[in-house]
Amino acid sequence: MAEQSVTLKELVDRFSDALWEPGKHRISCIAFLLEIHEIMILKGLSEFDDHLVDVLISEFRKKNNRNATINRKLSALYKLLKKAERAGMVKRLPSYVRLPEKNGRIRFFTLDEESRFFEAMRERNEDHYRLCVFLVDTGARVGEALGLKWGDVTRDRATFWITKSGRSRTIPMTARASDAVFSQMKPVGPFADVEYPRFLYDWNAVKKKVGLEKDKQIVPHILRHTCASRLVQAGIDLRRVQSFLGHQTIQMTLRYAHLATNDLDQCVMALENFTAQDRQDADSPVTQLLAAE
Secondary structure (H helix, E strand, O other): OHHHHOOHHHHHHHHHHHHOOOOHHHHHHHHHHHHHHHHHHHHOOOOOOHHHHHHHHHHHHHOOOOHHHHHHHHHHHHHHHHHHHHOOOOOOOOOOOOOOOOOOOOOOOOHHHHHHHHHHHHHHOHHHHHHHHHHHHHOOOHHHHHOOOHHHEOOOEEEEOOOOOOOOEEEEOOHHHHHHHHOOOOOOOOOOOOOHHHHHHHHHHHHHHOOOOOOOOOOOOHHHHHHHHHHHHOOOOHHHHHHHHOOOOHHHHHHHHHHOHHHHHHHHHHHHHHHHHHHHHHHOHHHHHHHHO
């Protein structure tokens, strides 16, 4: 069969450059695929079929992989096999149904935490403080912010070309995000001088200073979570939040849906209006006359 004529490693060598741009995501996907390749060898599997998927899920669970991790590994496999199928190297794609993922608690800064953290960061490093302000008010990933060039920003807009999804996006900026960008005219770009390892070192130092060192969820990505959470809490609809943050799928944005309590308040108002109207109809003279008859 066609599946037996090629190994997974050969497919990785042939198609990985075309499927994934250089970077951490590409490295992770290749590592996942090589892990699957080793499992296939150990289990004596050579066909890319539904049985392979079942075996992989079983093996990943033996390694205590969560469903979210298993989904990422199988997604990389499916993307590669889909490419190989189009090239005529794989006869049929296996069935791939995403495993259910638990929505863990999403940590975000309160206003008080943000104030204390940012003040301490500003005392330590002005450039790193500016980066924090920009991240929390734009929801940008750190890599997106560091990759900004001066041609990518105006006083009220920022365009991200280097994104995780590979799709550029342009978003409006708050006044303080704009101030963070233009308060210091650095060469190349607003944050081009920031070295991530140094930023992370200062981040952890500030985290300890403000008494948050035991909270493992307080990493730089919390600023993106904070931005998303505030948008949803302010009543911005999820589709707009998805576009603002550059999420590839609405499922990513739905992690914040539980924060949209204002929308649920409208449900209560609708129910109360309905029952109130029902009581009003029941008390009307016409209704009472009909009931008497």
